[in-house]
Amino acid sequence: MKRPLLLVILAFSWAQVCWAAPLRAVAPAEQVVRRVVVPAAEQPQAEVQIVRRGPELLVRTIIFSPILRRVVAAIDAKEAKRWPEESAGFVESQRYREQLYAATETVRQRFAERPDPAQNRQALVIEFLRNKTERRISLLLPQLAGEFGSLRIRTAELLQSWRSRGDYVDENMLEIVQDSFHLDHSAAAALLAAIAGGETR
Amino acid sequence: MTRLEGIVRWGLGPGRWPLLAAVLLVTLGLAGPLAGLRVEGDTSSMTAVNPDQQAAQERLRRMFGNDEALLVSLTSPQLLSVEGMALVRELTQRIAALPGVARVLSLTTARQLVSGRYGAEPRPLVANGPFGQAAQREFLRAVKANPQYQGLLISGDLQTAGLVIQPVAAAGRDNPVPALIQRLRGLLRDYHERGELHLTGVGVQKNDVAEYIRRDQRTVLPLVVTVLALLLGWLFRRPGGVLFPLLVTGVSLLWTMGLFAWCGLEMNTISALLPPVVMILSVSHSVHLYHGWLQLAATGNSPEQARELWPGRVAELVVPCSFTALTTGLGLLSLWVSPIPAVRQFGLFGALGVAVSLVLSLLLVPIGLSFCAVPKVRLGSAQGLLGRLLARVAATSLQRPRTIMSVALLLLLLAAAALPRLQNNTRLVGFFRATAPLARDTAFIDEHLGGVNALEFMLSRTDQGTLDQLGDYQRLEHFEKRALQHPEIAKAFSILPLLRQVQRAETGSTELQLPTTVDDLHYDLELLATADGRDQAGQFLTPDRKTARMTLLFHDVGSHSALRVVRDLDWSAREIFGSAYRLVPTGSYYQVILDSAQLVNTMLKSFGLSLLTVMLAILVLLRSVRLTLLAMIPNLIPIVWTLGVMGALGIDLSSGTVMIGAVAFGLAVDDTIHYLVCYRRLQGLGARKAVQATTTGIGRALLITTLVLVLGFWTGCLGSFKPTIYFSFLVGGTLLGALVCDLLVLPASLVLWARPLREGAP
Numbered sequence: 001m002k003r004p005l006l007l008v009i010l011a012f013s014w015a016q017v018c019w020a021a022p023l024r025a026v027a028p029a030e031q032v033v034r035r036v037v038v039p040a041a042e043q044p045q046a047e048v049q050i051v052r053r054g055p056e057l058l059v060r061t062i063i064f065s066p067i068l069r070r071v072v073a074a075i076d077a078k079e080a081k082r083w084p085e086e087s088a089g090f091v092e093s094q095r096y097r098e099q100l101y102a103a104t105e106t107v108r109q110r111f112a113e114r115p116d117p118a119q120n121r122q123a124l125v126i127e128f129l130r131n132k133t134e135r136r137i138s139l140l141l142p143q144l145a146g147e148f149g150s151l152r153i154r155t156a157e158l159l160q161s162w163r164s165r166g167d168y169v170d171e172n173m174l175e176i177v178q179d180s181f182h183l184d185h186s187a188a189a190a191l192l193a194a195i196a197g198g199e200t201r
Numbered sequence: 202m203t204r205l206e207g208i209v210r211w212g213l214g215p216g217r218w219p220l221l222a223a224v225l226l227v228t229l230g231l232a233g234p235l236a237g238l239r240v241e242g243d244t245s246s247m248t249a250v251n252p253d254q255q256a257a258q259e260r261l262r263r264m265f266g267n268d269e270a271l272l273v274s275l276t277s278p279q280l281l282s283v284e285g286m287a288l289v290r291e292l293t294q295r296i297a298a299l300p301g302v303a304r305v306l307s308l309t310t311a312r313q314l315v316s317g318r319y320g321a322e323p324r325p326l327v328a329n330g331p332f333g334q335a336a337q338r339e340f341l342r343a344v345k346a347n348p349q350y351q352g353l354l355i356s357g358d359l360q361t362a363g364l365v366i367q368p369v370a371a372a373g374r375d376n377p378v379p380a381l382i383q384r385l386r387g388l389l390r391d392y393h394e395r396g397e398l399h400l401t402g403v404g405v406q407k408n409d410v411a412e413y414i415r416r417d418q419r420t421v422l423p424l425v426v427t428v429l430a431l432l433l434g435w436l437f438r439r440p441g442g443v444l445f446p447l448l449v450t451g452v453s454l455l456w457t458m459g460l461f462a463w464c465g466l467e468m469n470t471i472s473a474l475l476p477p478v479v480m481i482l483s484v485s486h487s488v489h490l491y492h493g494w495l496q497l498a499a500t501g502n503s504p505e506q507a508r509e510l511w512p513g514r515v516a517e518l519v520v521p522c523s524f525t526a527l528t529t530g531l532g533l534l535s536l537w538v539s540p541i542p543a544v545r546q547f548g549l550f551g552a553l554g555v556a557v558s559l560v561l562s563l564l565l566v567p568i569g570l571s572f573c574a575v576p577k578v579r580l581g582s583a584q585g586l587l588g589r590l591l592a593r594v595a596a597t598s599l600q601r602p603r604t605i606m607s608v609a610l611l612l613l614l615l616a617a618a619a620l621p622r623l624q625n626n627t628r629l630v631g632f633f634r635a636t637a638p639l640a641r642d643t644a645f646i647d648e649h650l651g652g653v654n655a656l657e658f659m660l661s662r663t664d665q666g667t668l669d670q671l672g673d674y675q676r677l678e679h680f681e682k683r684a685l686q687h688p689e690i691a692k693a694f695s696i697l698p699l700l701r702q703v704q705r706a707e708t709g710s711t712e713l714q715l716p717t718t719v720d721d722l723h724y725d726l727e728l729l730a731t732a733d734g735r736d737q738a739g740q741f742l743t744p745d746r747k748t749a750r751m752t753l754l755f756h757d758v759g760s761h762s763a764l765r766v767v768r769d770l771d772w773s774a775r776e777i778f779g780s781a782y783r784l785v786p787t788g789s790y791y792q793v794i795l796d797s798a799q800l801v802n803t804m805l806k807s808f809g810l811s812l813l814t815v816m817l818a819i820l821v822l823l824r825s826v827r828l829t830l831l832a833m834i835p836n837l838i839p840i841v842w843t844l845g846v847m848g849a850l851g852i853d854l855s856s857g858t859v860m861i862g863a864v865a866f867g868l869a870v871d872d873t874i875h876y877l878v879c880y881r882r883l884q885g886l887g888a889r890k891a892v893q894a895t896t897t898g899i900g901r902a903l904l905i906t907t908l909v910l911v912l913g914f915w916t917g918c919l920g921s922f923k924p925t926i927y928f929s930f931l932v933g934g935t936l937l938g939a940l941v942c943d944l945l946v947l948p949a950s951l952v953l954w955a956r957p958l959r960e961g962a963p
Contacts (some may be wrong), residue, residue: 006601043730045729066723066724066727067724067727067728067731068318069319070320070728070731073317073318073320073322076318076319099407101318104319104618111720112720117719117720118728120720178579183665193844
């Protein structure tokens with residue numbers, strides 16, 4: 001009697017681990033220090049957030065758009081322009097673009113199966129993360145709360161996450177902040193440095 | 202001495218200086234407004250007052266922007282070459298840089314949607330860089346894949362490129378279009394050696410109409426004066442015979458147009474007829490008065506006797522002159538039933554001009570002649586010739602009254618047979634002579650690049666809901682297919698071609714078709730609403746997606762054919778959209794079609810009103826039902842003849858020609874009144890003798906006034922607009938026909954049917 005019971009308990013535990021593994025509760029300690037709606041508040045497609053999570057600094061793009069593919073296509077086009085074939089980050093960029101494409105297709109498939117047909121926006125989160133030891137890129141399929149200007153991730157399914165070259169991630173974080181917050185390169189760098197150093201406003 | 206004669210004696214005696222001073226004061230007072238008279242910058246007064254349609258047009262402009270694009274075509278056998286495409290690019294850039302241009306759509310600015318990794322990607326229709334063989338092949342493939350550009354930006358034979366110019370939206374004095382057209386024409390002249398260039402569009406039509414009105418005022422008016430002066434000189438052979446009628450004409454014109462300007466009105470294609478018409482009409486009373494003055498001198502009176510008799514003669518002429526002015530004015534006033542403001546203005550101010558000219562004739566001519574020496578009159582060759590002619594005419598009408606009536610009836614039947622061929626048809630470009638640049642340009646662009654007249658539709662749901670269901674667009678597509686089955690329609694523009702393009706690019710398909718799922722539709726619509734597609738999509742679907750626009754480009758077919766298509770489309774729309782949707786036709790072209798459809802109705806109403814009021818006036822004057830009915834015969838016959846000639850020659854009813862019946866009737870009846878007043882005076886002699894004496898006595902004055910009127914109207918044939926040319930020609934012709942009827946048919950009918958005068962009758 002004990003063996004079947006043990007098997008059931010093991011199976012249940014395994015299932016729970018498997019089921020829960022892709023889902024990641026957003027760390028409660030994170031703090032959104034800056035946010036901006038892009039490309040414009042009148043035609044919102046995404047929100048870019050600068051987030052501090054303990055020792056980590058994140059530049060997070062929450063795409064929440066009825067034309068997800070078009071938005072990702074714009075990101076892809078910028079990425080291709082920023083990292084041409086002869087550049088140092090080309091290989092990293094290629095990987096990012098491939099993962100982004102795959103994530104977009106996943107989101108599209110999930111969108112087609114959505115329970116509420118009235119919901120016409122597709123969501124995808126791109127995170128560029130840096131801390132003292134690593135640089136990381138993550139792609140997540142989130143459940144969102146709030147509206148543009150105060151978007152919040154309730155839960156998120158991790159689609160892809162990988163370590164990347166430091167200079168590639170740093171440069172991309174800078175470029176995203178620069179583009180989204182309409183800053184020049186040095187102002188964007190100063191902003192990120194300040195937030196990483198503890199500034200909260 | 203009658204009371205009227207007493208008034209005339211006062212006017213020609215102690216009252217003449219105060220009266221002249223009053224005329225001078227009013228003239229000076231109205232000269233100011235006349236100096237500020239402006240020509241209408243658009244053609245708004247040429248369309249009927251229709252609040253629903255005006256609101257719909259305003260809504261269309263508010264939602265979708267300026268609907269009056271200009272179109273330039275560039276034709277070159279080497280269009281698809283490095284040089285040819287560089288020329289299109291250069292021309293596009295130079296036009297786009299002109300003030301007042303919002304954007305230019307051409308081969309070098311148009312974009313296509315192609316299928317990329319992430320779906321639809323915008324690409325230029327013509328790749329940047331030199332237009333080499335590879336680029337040419339790519340371009341041909343792109344044109345084939347994007348049929349919405351065929352016949353708009355490139356002709357079927359690939360030798361003509363179209364450039365669609367969207368002016369910035371502004372109205373009134375800020376309207377940039379007139380200045381833009383001048384700049385465009387200047388710019389196109391720079392390129393005439395490098396290709397054949399044409400310019401058209403509703404804005405060009407309006408601009409050119411205003412220009413031609415100004416030109417006509419500069420050329421036709423002096424010509425009318427010259428013709429009148431020559432004719433009066435030939436007929437009277439005296440300076441007074443020329444100067445007095447021309448003085449009355451000039452002052453009448455100044456007063457009428459001064460009042461027109463004082464009322465804040467502007468000249469348009471119809472009111473451009475007012476000055477020559479007022480001038481011509483002003484002459485007739487002066488001619489009758491001057492003729493009366495000469496008759497006094499010719500009948501052997503001494504100068505003193507003539508001066509003594511002159512007030513009485515003037516008083517005698519006041520009644521027929523007033524009644525002829527009344528009937529002419531009533532004919533013109535009957536145009537008030539027209540829904541077109543320009544026609545109503547013409548009728549009202551034409552009638553006012555007649556009244557003014559009567560007053561001025563009765564003041565200036567008798568007073569002026571009272572200062573002159575009584576002439577020694579001898580019959581000139583013209584008068585002798587006229588006298589012999591009139592005697593022959595009188596004899597014929599007495600000897601062969603039945604033959605005359607039979608011939609008139611035969612001609613009437615022939616004309617009546619041609620009446621069914623008469624049709625209401627308005628072609629705005631057809632208003633211009635075939636040699637006018639706009640007519641040439643429009644015909645060329647219509648032939649090579651498709652239609653030039655835009656019929657607009659606005660589609661919305663009756664429940665005010667958004668157009669975001671597949672069924673909405675499938676119905677619109679069904680309607681589009683029905684519309685394109687009509688050969689009169691060259692192209693259809695709407696959100697549908699854009700949706701098909703996006704769908705093809707998104708799915709990587711080769712077929713142009715609408716989305717098949719709601720998700721795809723929403724995605725495509727969202728995509729079109731983004732910055733990349735907003736400019737194009739915004740012209741056909743409002744941002745809230747509650748109203749869609751469809752533009753059907755018609756070939757230059759005229760309103761008669763267009764009306765048939767519109768009625769058919771209306772029927773199709775009911776079937777396709779049902780009660781859940783509201784499809785509102787609108788736009789300048791639709792208004793023209795609607796107005797044209799009302800022309801026959803307008804003509805019948807105005808002519809009926811003219812007939813009724815003129816008959817009443819004659820009845821009051823002659824106090825005889827029989828004579829009133831007989832008076833109608835010589836006036837109705839020439840109207841039917843004229844309409845028959847219009848039918849036989851294929852002259853359509855338009856805003857200009859529709860006025861002919863009412864105006865010509867009011868004018869033609871003048872001679873009849875003069876004839877019958879004279880006949881009544883002599884009726885005691887018996888019908889035959891009265892006819893003989895009337896024809897030979899008053900016939901000369903009738904001939905002179907009619908000749909003046911006819912030649913004066915025919916001078917209008919040198920104008921720039923076909924409706925006014927036809928109006929001038931046909932009114933002149935009708936008056937000529939009416940004169941023949943007055944001198945032959947009326948006497949014949951009097952001989953046959955007039956009752957002998959009873960004892961004691963007035």
